[in-house]
Amino acid sequence: MRVVLAEDLFLLRDGLVRTLQDHGCEVVAAVDNGPALLRALLDEAPDVAVVDVRLPPTFSDEGLQAALEARRRRPGLPVLVLSQYVEQLYANELLADGAGAVGYLLKDRVTDTGQFVDAVRRVAGGGTVMDPQVIARLLARGDARGLTDGLTAREHDVLELMAEGRSNAAIAGGLHVSESAVAKHTASIFAKLRIGPSPDDNRRVLAVLAYLKR
Amino acid sequence: MTDHGVRTRPWTALVRCQLLSLYAFAVTAVGGLVVLALLLLPVGAGFPLLAPSARALRSLSDRARRRAADWSGIRISPPEPLAVDGAASRRARAAAVLGNEGFWRDLAWAWLEPATGGLLVAVPLALVEYGAFGALVQPLVWRRLGDGNWYAFVLVDSAPAMLAALVLGLAFIAAGAYGAPAVLRLHARWGRRLLSAPATTELRRRVSRLTETRAEALDIQSAELRRIERDLHDGAQARLVALGMALDRAARLVDTDPAAARDLLSEGRETSARALRDLRELVRGIHPPVLADRGLGDAVRSLALDAFLDVDVVDRLAGRLPAPVESAAYFAVNELLANAAKHSGAHGVSVLLEHVGGALLRITVADDGRGGADESAGGTGLRGVRRRLSTFDGILVLRSPRGGPTTVTLEIPCALSSPKTSSC
Numbered sequence: 001m002r003v004v005l006a007e008d009l010f011l012l013r014d015g016l017v018r019t020l021q022d023h024g025c026e027v028v029a030a031v032d033n034g035p036a037l038l039r040a041l042l043d044e045a046p047d048v049a050v051v052d053v054r055l056p057p058t059f060s061d062e063g064l065q066a067a068l069e070a071r072r073r074r075p076g077l078p079v080l081v082l083s084q085y086v087e088q089l090y091a092n093e094l095l096a097d098g099a100g101a102v103g104y105l106l107k108d109r110v111t112d113t114g115q116f117v118d119a120v121r122r123v124a125g126g127g128t129v130m131d132p133q134v135i136a137r138l139l140a141r142g143d144a145r146g147l148t149d150g151l152t153a154r155e156h157d158v159l160e161l162m163a164e165g166r167s168n169a170a171i172a173g174g175l176h177v178s179e180s181a182v183a184k185h186t187a188s189i190f191a192k193l194r195i196g197p198s199p200d201d202n203r204r205v206l207a208v209l210a211y212l213k214r
Numbered sequence: 215m216t217d218h219g220v221r222t223r224p225w226t227a228l229v230r231c232q233l234l235s236l237y238a239f240a241v242t243a244v245g246g247l248v249v250l251a252l253l254l255l256p257v258g259a260g261f262p263l264l265a266p267s268a269r270a271l272r273s274l275s276d277r278a279r280r281r282a283a284d285w286s287g288i289r290i291s292p293p294e295p296l297a298v299d300g301a302a303s304r305r306a307r308a309a310a311v312l313g314n315e316g317f318w319r320d321l322a323w324a325w326l327e328p329a330t331g332g333l334l335v336a337v338p339l340a341l342v343e344y345g346a347f348g349a350l351v352q353p354l355v356w357r358r359l360g361d362g363n364w365y366a367f368v369l370v371d372s373a374p375a376m377l378a379a380l381v382l383g384l385a386f387i388a389a390g391a392y393g394a395p396a397v398l399r400l401h402a403r404w405g406r407r408l409l410s411a412p413a414t415t416e417l418r419r420r421v422s423r424l425t426e427t428r429a430e431a432l433d434i435q436s437a438e439l440r441r442i443e444r445d446l447h448d449g450a451q452a453r454l455v456a457l458g459m460a461l462d463r464a465a466r467l468v469d470t471d472p473a474a475a476r477d478l479l480s481e482g483r484e485t486s487a488r489a490l491r492d493l494r495e496l497v498r499g500i501h502p503p504v505l506a507d508r509g510l511g512d513a514v515r516s517l518a519l520d521a522f523l524d525v526d527v528v529d530r531l532a533g534r535l536p537a538p539v540e541s542a543a544y545f546a547v548n549e550l551l552a553n554a555a556k557h558s559g560a561h562g563v564s565v566l567l568e569h570v571g572g573a574l575l576r577i578t579v580a581d582d583g584r585g586g587a588d589e590s591a592g593g594t595g596l597r598g599v600r601r602r603l604s605t606f607d608g609i610l611v612l613r614s615p616r617g618g619p620t621t622v623t624l625e626i627p628c629a630l631s632s633p634k635t636s637s638c
Contacts, residue, residue: 053507054507060507060508061507084494084503085497085503088516088520089515092519
């Protein structure tokens with residue numbers, strides 16, 4: 001898997017390169033600023049980009065902007081954005097083009113390298129990965145507005161994992177239930193939330209997010 | 215000082231013009247009395263007269279200032295009060311009057327107002343009265359006056375001419391009535407020119423206000439620093455110490471009890487994650503990252519996304535604002551949204567961000583709730599917002615009639631610091 005990495009802090013960049021290499025990824029470019037990132041994304045056409053939101057020269061959302069711009073020029077280019085903070089606004093912008101293959105994670109998720117690399121793989125494979133913190137806030141908001149009132153506690157758990165972009169198999173593993181039970185819960189959630197079910201994981205996330213954004 | 219467009223209905227304005235023109239007589243009388251007192255000062259007879267007459271004049275001018283604000287929305291800054299009550303002797307009282315800059319302004323006003331202001335407000339009255347003469351009297355009297363009479367430039371000697379006079383009269387009435395609000399405004403503006411506190415008084419007030427708000431700003435700032443210090447000390451710092459101790463114990467256990475060491479290490483990772491979370495919350499409370507990245511508009515949009523109410527954000531800002539203003543405005547909106555969520559019972563809130571006249575940030579937060587918000591009844595939130603805004607000479611206007619809706623308007627004078635640039 002060919003990865004482009006953008007992170008301005010040397011220590012973190014070095015650590016990320018090592019982590020990715022340890023898990024058999026090839027880091028084709030590791031850059032430390034926005035313009036270089038955009039160039040690398042367009043020149044290297046990587047399988048996935050791992051991008052820090054805040055990059056020089058502006059030290060604002062340069063990384064996110066470069067990623068969005070690259071996806072405008074190469075629709076569907078897989079991008080995993082890391083950030084010290086998760087902003088729903090940014091999550092929405094990443095999801096806005098509806099092409100999937102995006103991820104948005106808190107930076108400290110990289111401390112669990114297994115989960116982190118799993119997220120990189122899922123984004124590269126066209127999946128959508130949202131940080132549990134984004135999902136938790138969306139669900140809290142949905143709860144407060146009574147959108148998820150009809151769900152059972154187990155369905156709520158399933159919805160949470162589903163919104164993070166996990167497949168039924170992964171959800172089953174996480175909750176220690178059978179895959180068919182998850183499928184049953186999923187169907188019930190879609191029915192209750194009035195969302196047409198789809199076998200495509202990525203559209204599932206979009207549907208959930210779109211619903212909760214309302 | 216800005217004029218707030220107070221709309222007055224023509225007939226109301228006309229009645230007010232009438233009142234003002236009658237009032238001019240009172241002003242003349244009192245002004246005359248004051249001059250008499252001044253003229254009698256050399257012979258001593260003026261001393262007992264001066265203070266009371268000056269006080270009467272001041273009460274007239276105060277009323278004129280109040281009226282300008284109530285009727286035309288034109289605020290006139292009052293002068294320093296006449297400090298005559300505290301003075302012991304008549305001489306000292308007279309000296310206090312003579313030393314008061316506002317007194318001399320009052321006097322100048324008393325002499326100019328009847329001639330200029332009184333004449334000004336007489337214009338619409340004269341138009342209406344003359345118009346009434348044309349429209350009401352001419353149709354009845356022209357036949358009896360034999361070979362006709364002149365009304366304005368019309369020689370009224372036939373039915374068509376009478377009709378022309380009637381129409382002309384109606385036009386005069388309309389012109390008088392519809393011109394009256396404008397004349398009223400003009401009068402107030404003229405009053406402001408005469409009655410505003412002298413520049414030195416204004417400056418003195420400004421200085422004391424600045425001193426006050428600076429002290430407040432410093433208070434707020436040091437309280438904030440103390441909070442940050444405490445949060446760091448009790449949160450992230452303590453967790454990092456715990457992490458160091460766990461790592462140390464793990465290092466000692468790694469050979470003898472690898473299982474325990476592994477537990478300690480994973481506990482350590484958990485602690486480091488908690489420390490990060492603490493730091494994140496802290497930074498969010500100091501300066502929200504999205505505000506730093508994108509500015510006020512997107513930061514408020516982000517607040518809207520997190521809010522449990524439906525928040526509709528309209529952002530008409532064409533650029534970034536100075537960072538301290540952005541920050542103050544952000545936390546103010548945050549507070550107002552929280553208030554709306556907690557107390558108003560509203561379903562939706564709309565937030566409008568605009569930059570008016572190149573010099574003023576105006577934020578309007580309106581909800582569709584039950585209203586009845588009262589600043590004096592507890593709740594330090596609004597007062598805190600007001601205090602923070604005052605550092606920037608900003609104001610907060612709360613309108614919340616019982617039964618709703620509640621509208622809060624924030625105004626902070628500031629320039630747009632940089633035009634909006636598209637990154638990349």
